């Protein structure tokens with residue numbers, strides 16, 4: 001017999017320059033120099049700093065972190081900060097496309113294959 005105490009923290013991060021996260025106040029969207037900080041590298045760095053700060057404040061330095069969400073951000077985060085996140089779960093994240101690891105057409109090939117299968121299934125059902 002064993003006892004398990006599980007505690008999960010779930011945080012949603014508002015990216016800089018969106019909503020109320022205006023790093024330069026009302027000037028945040030005024031100049032290209034300031035908007036230069038609106039990029040994926042900065043967004044990932046923000047997440048890394050935030051996660052470290054949260055873990056420290058919650059006395060949870062040893063707790064594993066899994067990032068999740070939509071698109072490529074979470075998988076980029078996992079690739080760039082593997083020492084911070086043990087995993088990433090992302091929908092619609094074509095991350096391997098960036099390193100020329102797979103052919104550029106792989107996404108469209110997969111989608112086309114899905115439609116071929118579905119079309120065949122649909123045709124079969126409609127002809128019954």
Ligand SMILES: *[C@@H]1O[C@H](CO)[C@@H](O)[C@H](O)[C@H]1NC(C)=O
Pocket residue numbers: 050053054057
């Ligand atoms: C952690 O605590 C410090 C000191 O109170 C605070 O400045 C910082 O904003 C906190 N970090 C987070 C992510 O809440």
